[in-house]
Amino acid sequence: SQIQDVNSDKVKRAKNMAFAFDIDGVLVHGDRLIPEGKKVLDMLNGDNQLGIKIPHIFLTNGSGKPESARTEQLSKILGNPVNVEQFIQSHTPMRALAEYYKTVLVVGGEGYRCREVAEEYGFKDIIVPNDIVAWDESIAPYRVFTEEERASSRPRDFSKINIEAIMVFSDSRDYATDMQIIMDLLRSENGRLGTVAKDPVSQRIPIYFSQGDFLCPTEHPIPRMSQGSFRIALEAMYKALTGVDLERVVYGKPELATYKYADEVMASWMDALHGEERVPENIYMIGDNPASDIVGGNMYGWNTCLVRTGVFQGGENDEENPANFGVFANVWEAVTTACRKQL
Numbered sequence: 001s002q003i004q005d006v007n008s009d010k011v012k013r014a015k016n017m018a019f020a021f022d023i024d025g026v027l028v029h030g031d032r033l034i035p036e037g038k039k040v041l042d043m044l045n046g047d048n049q050l051g052i053k054i055p056h057i058f059l060t061n062g063s064g065k066p067e068s069a070r071t072e073q074l075s076k077i078l079g080n081p082v083n084v085e086q087f088i089q090s091h092t093p094m095r096a097l098a099e100y101y102k103t104v105l106v107v108g109g110e111g112y113r114c115r116e117v118a119e120e121y122g123f124k125d126i127i128v129p130n131d132i133v134a135w136d137e138s139i140a141p142y143r144v145f146t147e148e149e150r151a152s153s154r155p156r157d158f159s160k161i162n163i164e165a166i167m168v169f170s171d172s173r174d175y176a177t178d179m180q181i182i183m184d185l186l187r188s189e190n191g192r193l194g195t196v197a198k199d200p201v202s203q204r205i206p207i208y209f210s211q212g213d214f215l216c217p218t219e220h221p222i223p224r225m226s227q228g229s230f231r232i233a234l235e236a237m238y239k240a241l242t243g244v245d246l247e248r249v250v251y252g253k254p255e256l257a258t259y260k261y262a263d264e265v266m267a268s269w270m271d272a273l274h275g276e277e278r279v280p281e282n283i284y285m286i287g288d289n290p291a292s293d294i295v296g297g298n299m300y301g302w303n304t305c306l307v308r309t310g311v312f313q314g315g316e317n318d319e320e321n322p323a324n325f326g327v328f329a330n331v332w333e334a335v336t337t338a339c340r341k342q343l
C-alpha cells in the first residue's frame, strides 16, 4: 500500500503538469518526423510507469490548412493521436475576427488553401489574390497565370467592392503578386481597388498577420524566411511609399493573446482528459525558437525548454531570450527532465 500511496501522489502531481509543444523544429521538420517526438508522445499518452495520460497541447506558429487536415496529417507522422481540441495553429484564434468583417482578402497557403480555413472560421465573403488577378491580370505584371489557376479563381468586378480587412493567414506563395495587391489595398480608399486614398491613414483598412516568425526550420539546412520577413518587407515598402507607419496586428507566439487562448484550450483539454476544467500549475513549453516559443513562454510564467533540433543553433543558452528551465539536445531530454522534476 506504500507503493500505492507513492503512486497516487505521483498521479496527483502528474495531473498538475502539462506540456505545450511547438511543432516545427521540435517534433517534426516539415513532414519529416524527429524520432524523439514520437517517443515523447507515446510516453505522455500512457506508455509510462503510472500508466496515465499527461496533458499536452500543440501550440504552433504553423498555418495554411484547416485544423482538421493538419491534425490528421500530424497524427500519421507522429504515430499518435493529435486532436483538434488540443491543437492551436497561428491563425486558430483569428476565428473570432469573422464576427467583425464580412468581405476579406485572405493571403497565403498552398493553392490558396487558406480560403478553406477562412470558410471554416465563418468568414462570409472571402477573396484570395488569384480572384483579383483573374479579374485584372495587369494588376500583377510579372505573374504567369496558368489555366488551372484561372479555373479555380472567382473573379468579380472588384472596382465595385470594398474589402474590409486583410488577413495574412500563412506564408505567401508569390511575394510579388501578394505584396502588390496588399499594397494596393492598404493605399486605397476603404479597400476599393483602383482608388488611391488622399489620406493614407483615415481610409486605410486593417491588416492582420497570423504570426511574426522571421525564420522557419524546414527540410533545408538553413532556416527559411517566414511570415515575419514578409511583413517587415511590406512595412518598409508602405513607409517608403506613404511616409507613415503601417499599423498592424500580429497573432501567434510570442503574442500575449495566443498564450491566453492556449490557457483556455489547456483547461478544456484537462477537462476532456481528467474531468477537471482548470489550467495545471506547472506548464512546460518546449520550443526551438527563442524569439517566439521561449520569450512568449517566459513572459507568460511557463517553464521554458529550448531544444537544439530547430532554429536555435547557439551555445549554452540563448543570450537574448534564455530558456528558464534549460537547453536540451531534443524534446525527449526536455520532457523526461521535466517529469523527473515534477513527479
Ligand code: G3P
Pocket (backbone or CB within 6 Å): 022, 023, 024, 025, 059, 060, 061, 062, 063, 213, 215, 216, 217, 226, 227
Ligand atoms: O515559422 C512558421 C512555422 O512553421 C513555425 O511553426 O511549430 O515551430 O511554431 P512552429
Ligand code: MG
Pocket (backbone or CB within 6 Å): 022, 023, 024, 025, 026, 287, 288, 289, 310
Ligand atoms: Mg518551432
